[in-house]
Amino acid sequence: MYLSILILPFLGSLVSGLLGRKIGVTGAHWLTCTCLILASILATFSFYEVGICGSPVSIYLFSWIDSEFMSISWEFLFDQLTVSMFIPVLYISSVIHIYSIDYLSSDPHNQRFFSYLSLFTFFMLLLASGANYFVMFVGWEGIGIVSYLLINFYFTRIQSNKAAILALTMNRVGDMGLSIGFFALFAIFGSLDYSTIFSLSPFINETAITIIALLIFMGAMAKSAQLGLHSWLPGSMEAPTPVSALLHAATLVTAGLYLLVRSSPILEYSSTALLVITLVGASTAFFAATCGLVLNDIKRIVAFSTISQLGYMVMAVGISQYNVALMHVVNHAFFKALLFLGAGAIIHSAADEQDIRKLGGLIPFLPFTYSVMLVGSIALLGLPWLSGFYSKDLIIELAYSRYTFSATYAYVLGSITAGLTAFYSFRLISLVFLGLPNGIQSTYNNIHEANVVVIIPLFILALFSIFFGYVFSDLFVGIGSDFFGSAIFIQPNNISLVEAEFSIPILLKLLPTILSILGGGLGLLAYNWNKGIQLMSENSKFIQKVYTFLNGQYLFDVLYNQFVIGKGIHYGYIISKVYDRGVIEAIGPFGLSNVLQNTASKIAKLDTGVITTYSLYITLGLLSLLFLVFSPVLLDTSLLSEMRLIIIYLSSLILALW
Amino acid sequence: MLSLLLIIPILGSMLLIPVSEGVSNQSKMKKIALITSLINFILSIYLWLQFDSSTSQYQFVYEFNELSFCHFNIGVDGISIYFVLLTTFITPIALLANYNTINKNLKYFLISFLLLETLQIAVFVVLDLLLFYIFFESVLPVLFIVIILYGSGEDKIRSALLFFLYTFAGSLFMLLAILELSHYVGSSDYQLISLCEINLSSQKLLWLAFFLAFAIKTPLWPMTGWLYRAHADSPLAGSIILAGTILKLATYGYLRVLIHFLPDATNYFSPLVQTIALITIIYASLATVIQQDTKALIAYSSISHMGVVVLGIFSNTIQGIEGGILLSLAHGFVSPALFICVGGVIYERTGTRIILYIRGLVTYMPVFTILFFIFTLCNTGIPLSLNFLGEQLSLIGIWERNPFAAILGATGIVLSACYSIYLYNRLSYGEYSPNLKPLKDITRREFIVLISLLIPTIVLGIYPNIILDSLHVSVSTLLYLV
Structure with a gap:
């Protein structure tokens, strides 16, 4: 059944x-x-x-x-x-x-x-x-x-x-928090089963519990449209009204609450997390109610009322009254x-x-x-x-x-x-x-x-x-x-x-x-x-x-558009255009081929066809050879092995840059 | 039996050679190639069923004693068997995906893909480092020719050249390292190398040389430049092979060479790897967000997913390594599927890959949109898909090594949703673009190709133990006792 x-x-x-x-x-x-x-x-x-x-x-x-x-x-x-x-x-x-x-x-x-x-x-x-x-x-x-x-x-x-798109991506922010919470849960408890975690949570370090509780709360914040991650909910009123009633008022948004209530054995051992939850919940309730005062769209009014009521529920969780929530x-x-x-x-x-x-x-x-x-x-x-x-x-x-x-x-x-x-x-x-x-x-x-x-x-x-x-x-x-x-x-x-x-x-x-x-x-x-x-x-x-x-809803959307999304796209642009197709390209493949080409053309220029130039090369080569042969005598023998390489390198460099 | 896997595609190409090019023979040639690759796939499934998951030994070992310059023996263990399966699975998909679009030089197209199959399987099954290098490299010229001959972009020659040069430059160091290693050990056989104790300072040098080669192939930052170009300009089948299996050569290389043979250096360098992988994830994700070419977008998203794979593999935990392998496989299913969606289905109908030109496809192509949506979601790593498990296990693994790496790696969860859903939403929804003529929904062939990529993603996402069971023993031999 x-x-x-x-x-x-x-x-x-x-x-x-x-x-x-x-x-x-x-x-x-x-x-x-x-x-x-x-x-x-x-x-x-x-x-x-x-x-x-x-x-x-x-x-x-x-x-x-x-x-x-x-x-x-x-x-x-x-x-x-x-x-x-x-x-x-x-x-x-x-x-x-x-x-x-x-x-x-x-x-x-x-x-x-x-x-x-x-x-x-x-x-x-x-x-x-x-x-x-x-x-x-x-x-x-x-x-x-x-x-x-x-x-x-x-x-x-x-x-x-x-x-x-806004609803999905904003919820993903919460999912990221929740996923990190899972990693932490697994690292500490070695399991993701409710029964194991809840029976062990009294014996775990409070700092660890606090971190986990806050990460779980981050997930709940996005799903339950708490202050900061709320702005997807009013937008979701674009859906047909029955959807707003089912998802964005009655059930989906309470998923975050369900998560918090379910995780009560974790939250209860972290007073810090409970404090944060209370503050966020109460602020959300107040914030959404004030926004609701000035709206004119009938569905948006009810949507902000939903956010406000969700704030009450989160507040109830924060004061440890899960059954009331x-x-x-x-x-x-x-x-x-x-x-x-x-x-x-x-x-x-x-x-x-x-x-x-x-x-x-x-x-x-x-x-x-x-x-x-x-x-x-x-x-x-x-x-x-x-x-x-x-x-x-x-x-x-x-x-x-x-x-x-x-x-x-x-x-x-x-x-x-x-x-x-x-x-x-x-x-x-x-x-x-x-x-x-x-x-x-x-x-x-x-x-x-x-x-x-x-x-x-x-x-x-x-x-x-x-x-x-x-x-x-x-x-x-x-x-x-x-x-x-x-x-x-x-x-x-x-x-x-x-x-x-x-x-x-x-x-x-x-x-x-x-x-x-x-x-x-x-x-x-x-x-x-x-x-x-x-x-x-x-x-x-x-x-x-x-x-x-x-009416601007505390200007949250402006903040996000200007500083989060705008900056993100800007960085993406810089990375793609300035670095990936710019600097790295210039140093890497382009740079390499340019250097090779330039060097080749420079070496090619040495071939002038003038006899005096060739005699210069011959003289230089002879000198270098003589130098190399007698270098052990000229230089300290202990430095020999490295020095010879350096000299060959220097002489070839001089030749190349002629 | 393993040698059959290598021989059958070659036999198939032998059969193709005498067939004369011509319109009348085209369907015959395609059938030969497809049936060959399918036989190979069925054979590899049989191989997998016969596989004994309770041992970390190489199985189905076969030696060619006739060769003297190296030790040509082949075999699979838990790590390589899934890469072999992935290759035999992706090849028929690649052939089917380009079934109707290549008309010129069809014969050589088919032959090169059959050849690629053999070469890739060979990379995964040879048990000798020198041969590993040879096959690792031999993929390059074939793919180079495929991009140049059958590619679509304007600067395909430059892309092919870059692809070749990048990978080849890295492999040069790998060759030196292999020579040094075989000089030191006296053999390039895997088992002998793994038994040999190498001191840390030489391990470090060798490790860096190998890592450079594999990092370019993965690709990791900053050697990512070749991938999106190669993807954008290669034919669809080339993209599929490139995303599906060529990138996995690097994953396999990490597991087989770096972690297995040079464990101390791997441990020593793991902070470096984590840093590079994290930079890759965030860098590639941010760059993905603004891409306008659909194929380049998916290519960039593969880069960031491969970053997560690398994080998992270098976590030195069973969860992480298994997660890395799972994500590699998942990426091998989903990324080709997305390439088929945008580079195949949409491109064949509209003739463009620029996102801004396409809008509202759902009006005429509802069935396609459903599949495209599911694959987009899989790409973002939603639960019930193999990608989710791979991503979560990789990050769970790396958390035990370095929590901050896991936290930064998890930003990919948000960013992947941003670019994937932007791509999907932009192409599928909105009012139907006035620039487009009415389009036909996907054909039976495209449907079969996409659905056959979808089924393993979902089935393995719900019941991954099919794979995990045979990974455990082999993966546990890779762990490094700190």
């Missing part, structure tokens, strides 16, 4: 991709959706067996690499962490497959699209179920490749091409997929208009979409008893209860980010649904609610966004819950759940919620009730400057 969870999506992908012409569009729809739904059902069983009944499964297939003491095998591990990842991946993938049937109905490349989606699911499952770092890496790279293909789905568009991964997957699919429904019905300034007043046209977007938004900003409340607010509380500098930094930024999140969420709702219509009339004439194939996935995701946190929070993050068993390791010193629950002042506990409500209120106020605020702020020089800065 466990392997068929993996194989079913792969089978669907293979058949619909390679035999797409034979099975047709409908065939591809039916096949991939059936495979995915079957896999989801099996995953539910596995969640029951492994997760709730607590019996992890390990499956050994065959040996992969066997070289001296290096032994890596195709081995799969289905423990609580794996099945907890299976649930969001497979459920969301299934609903997105169904949603895409309608979304892509007018596209000529349906089979290709569904093949990619299923292939992505397969690699994601492989990533979550590998029992060593190499098998995990297969899935890790696989999702990167499929992400490239999906961003490039509309392959004739230059923007898609650019975004796809995982809970937020799952919750976020549901409500963010909902937001994206809702945005997709809006874009689709509003004639592909993505600019929120050109929408507006959509409530009467799209009541259902409005409701699900609202549900998604308030779940995102963590209104009590919706799913975000059980994970996001908990992360912020837990950050306060650690009482360290980095955790307090995380608490402050996390709380502010909560307010900002609410602001941009309600800005989006205000501009898109409330107020007056701002688009052209012909668009509005044709707006209609999508058909039932779209409504069912949205409805399912809305249900999950509302209830998942309430139902499963005690299982995942409840005090004393041993759901994760040995899949997650938290050092006893780092457990702060009790502290967070019982000893924080109530005001500090409620601060994120209060800020959320304030932010949301401000968003409604500025964009809906009193637009004078906008006009006032537009006149301020300072706010204009801030706006430009935020």
Whole structure:
């Protein structure tokens, strides 16, 4: 059963991709959706067996690499962490497959699209179920490749091409870090199996552990779009919206989180790495939320919101609350997929208009979409008893209860980010649904609610966004819950759940919620009730400057284009033109042939045909000969052997340069 | 049996000689050459099945006692058998890749490739250093003629000359070293040399001479200039042989001569080798990024991959050396495949190799694009491909020797993705170029060629133990006890 969870999506992908012409569009729809739904059902069983009944499964297939003491095998591990990842991946993938049937109905490349989606699911499952770092890496790279293909789905568009290349290469930077991490892991532990590494990590030098943890984090940073390696994610919004929902919100970007949570037994023994992770996570959350404030593209707003939420998750890892991070991964997957699919429904019905300034007043046209977007938004900003409340607010509380500098930094930024999140969420709702219509009339004439194939996935995701946190929070993050068993390791010193629950002042506990409500209120106020605020702020020089800065996304892209890519290409040019085809050529082959030619022509010039010159040569030659013969007498005999060579050389040189 | 491998291609060329050149005979000649090389391939597979992987001895040894000036005996061990297999595998691929494009002087084209096969197999199987030199060099004139006669570029003569001069200049020192070595040992037989104790100071000199020859062949920085020219101007089959097997002569040379016979000097010089290899990786990768000629781009990318191979081989660990061999083989599959993609499939249809002229091929050539994409990914070293294993094992090996070398070597992971995906994306995606006429997707012949290069890459990437099992024993004899 466990392997068929993996194989079913792969089978669907293979058949619909390679035999797409034979099975047709409908065939591809039916096949991939059936495979995915079957896999989801099996995953539910596995969640029951492994997760709730607590019996992890390990499956050994065959040996992969066997070289001296290096032994890596195709081995799969289905423990609580794996099945907890299976649930969001497979459920969301299934609903997105169904949603895409309608979304892509007018596209000529349906089979290709569904093949990619299923292939992505397969690699994601492989990533979550590998029992060593190499098998995990297969899935890790696989999702990167499929992400490239999906961003490039509309392959004739230059923007898609650019975004796809950026996504792939930027992820490769993380892969490089991760690969170096593997080398270090292997050199220190002599193995890449989770079981060996995790059982040995308490006994390893802390510096070594820190280096490994930071390298692993580098990989996670690229995949999970953390500050510095984030700029591929907004670009990837060029992909069709279901792709954004599945890959760039719900699952692919959480691969980095999965890696960190999986590596908890390593991270826990390095306080330095945890410190770095906390700082990066909190900064990312804040950075992305501020950027989200000023954007106008509906998909980009949700993308930056994703980066921000990923920052929260990384922050939770940094304060050693892996189960909370995982809970937020799952919750976020549901409500963010909902937001994206809702945005997709809006874009689709509003004639592909993505600019929120050109929408507006959509409530009467799209009541259902409005409701699900609202549900998604308030779940995102963590209104009590919706799913975000059980994970996001908990992360912020837990950050306060650690009482360290980095955790307090995380608490402050996390709380502010909560307010900002609410602001941009309600800005989006205000501009898109409330107020007056701002688009052209012909668009509005044709707006209609999508058909039932779209409504069912949205409805399912809305249900999950509302209830998942309430139902499963005690299982995942409840005090004393041993759901994760040995899949997650938290050092006893780092457990702060009790502290967070019982000893924080109530005001500090409620601060994120209060800020959320304030932010949301401000968003409604500025964009809906009193637009004078906008006009006032537009006149301020300072706010204009801030706006430009935020709109440039802290100028990261400028930095990269100018200093990394520009310099790289410049160096490539210098190497290729100045060195490889310049200096080396001039010294090497060209130089050699020139020298030989010149020397030859010079020697040829000696042949003048004048008798006096020849007599000079004869005299010179005779003299040299005499000198050579009598040199032992003239020079010290001990120097003889070397000196004779030098003299021959000198005399020939003189002759040549005549 | 090993001698059969050497004789069959020669027999094939004998058969070709009496056939008169002419359009009517062309398909017959091609069939003769192809069938000969296929028979050789099947025979080498049989040889491999018979191979005993539990010993590091030379196997299938056969002696020609009739020759007196040297010890003409042949045999294979775990290190050489895969290079022999690679050669017998690549030759039919090379013949098939240029199946329809060569019309003039076809007979001599086929004969030279069959001859090249024999000569290359001979390099890998002879057990005598002098003969190794002779066969190592004998590849040059044949390839020189192939480039000059069948090449496509404008300055193919200069390229061929450079190719010849570069490699020949290095080999001169190798010849001197071989003479000195055989003078010292009294024989040039491998087994005798390996038993002989040579003091460190002479080892150093000998090592440098050998290294120069192999470094030019690899090629390592700064002797890289000949490779992209030779690739750009040689016919497709020439590029395939050059990338697939000729570069592996150097890999084999490192393993057989430098590490095996001169272990102390190898240990002494390994920081030098690492430095040069790292410079090669980064230098070649950066130069690759801006190449505009597709064949030159892939040639440069081979340089950087060979740099990783050298890092692995000189790591003095089993993982590193096995990784180096795996990456050599993987490069021998993937690089020819990419040459077939850009220099064969695209070039035959569009008549250009300049990246900027081609765009949006996926519109008319979807099947080709899939294969091209997979090979591009293999070139960047994604998991499930043999390249990934080779790269990772090489770098894991070198980490144990020098972590910084591994870190710098890993930059190739990013850079290879940059140039490979740029090439693929630029050629395949975007709007269909207005300069191009509608093109036909790949033919059955091209498909078979590409798929037969793909299958070993993927199968060995998933289950490399097929190869590794017979490498272990031979590779462990190469380790140097520090």
